[in-house]
Amino acid sequence: MISPALRDAAQAWLDHARALRGASEKTIDAYRADVLGFLSFMTLHHGEAQGLGPVSRVTVSDMRAWMAHERSRGVSARSLARALSAVKGFYRWLSDREGFEPTAVLSTRSPKFQNKLPRPLAVDAAQAMIDRVELQATAPWVAARDAAVVTLLYGCGLRISEALSITFADTPLADTLRIRGKGNKERIVPVIGPARDAVDAYLRLYPGPREPQMQLFRGVRGGALNARAIQKVMEQARMQLGLPASATPHAMRHSFATHLLGAGGDLRTIQELLGHASLSTTQAYTAVDTARLMEVYDAAHPKAKR
CATH class of the missing domain: 1.10.443.10 (Intergrase catalytic core)
Structure with missing residues (x-):
């Protein structure tokens, strides 16, 4: 069971993310599910209701137990990394408000996963x-x-x-x-x-x-x-x-970005056109363009024909 005070704190954090960071409702719903799922696990893990006191004492061992539990449920590394990011965001905000040390949570390493490259159409x-x-x-x-x-x-x-x-x-x-x-x-x-x-x-x-x-x-x-x-x-x-x-609707957007880059468009302009908050998101298209270039190179290079 999660205490009313902790639920109120989680809701206040979500309201803060919505108002200050402009997070979409879809993102807010994902944050809510991730954080409440984490807190529910801690309730079962410790066998006691989770309030503001217990959550401030989460240890490195607790974090490892939660991540192992999530992986055992079949949660992908990508999804677990997203959930951990939400939990860290909540703890960073809550620790500032309640005055406790959140190092055990914030120092937890995100699981590694392979970034999926966009799949544009020709x-x-x-x-x-x-x-x-x-x-x-x-x-x-x-x-x-x-x-x-x-x-x-x-x-x-x-x-x-x-x-x-x-x-x-x-x-x-x-x-x-x-x-x-x-x-x-x-x-x-x-x-x-x-x-x-x-x-x-x-x-x-x-x-x-x-x-x-x-x-x-x-x-x-x-x-x-x-x-x-x-x-x-x-x-x-x-x-x-x-x-x-x-070849989905989103692939048409990927194709727009990849073809624009291939025609000489610069990353900053493409970032603005796509509405990406971070340039690192747009840089995925560089990898796509390079991969396509290498395919052409491998097919055309004399050594590839031997």
Whole structure:
């Protein structure tokens, strides 16, 4: 059992993360699950209710026991590293507030894991995906809608949630678009001609109401379009094109970044366009581009042909 005082402290920390750091609700929910899971384990581990006193006395041995327990449940190294980061954040905040020494928690090493490189599509495959998506729906306005969404993902590097948050007030699309991304952070992204044309084609065919505050992309039943609808239409398209399962809506965003880097774009600009908080996140695309370059090199080098 977790004491009411400790639950209140955890909630206060979450409120602090939401207000000060601009964390999204999805991130807040993950933090909550990770920290409460940790505190629940400590309750069972020690056989007593966890309050502010007991949690301030967590030892290195306790931390090792928790991490071993999580791994035994099948929690991946990546997920455990994320949970440990949340626990450290909570302890850092709580120790400042309550005046105890959090070294046992903060000194715990994060498990090592292999960073997954983005899986972008080739330029011709990205274009083929856009073309094929438009052929999936029988209703012309739905076909134009799907093509417009996927074109925005690839042409502007948007997350699917960002593309679906565009409203009728944003139309007709200008040369730039104000996007509110993760952590409620705003950024300005340029809108390429094909993306504007695709949205215009959708608007010409869309038969429903167009209130300024309504989300631009609509479902066939009249509500706002759900991300799952785009995921499904891309699943159908990738199977027809023989593309891998990694050809998802988010892969179009990865493709935007990788192709832009390959064309000479600099990392700082790409970071701003994608809305990455850290340049290290954007640097993953450097590894992708290098890996692709090495594949070409290995295939073309005379020694590779012997």
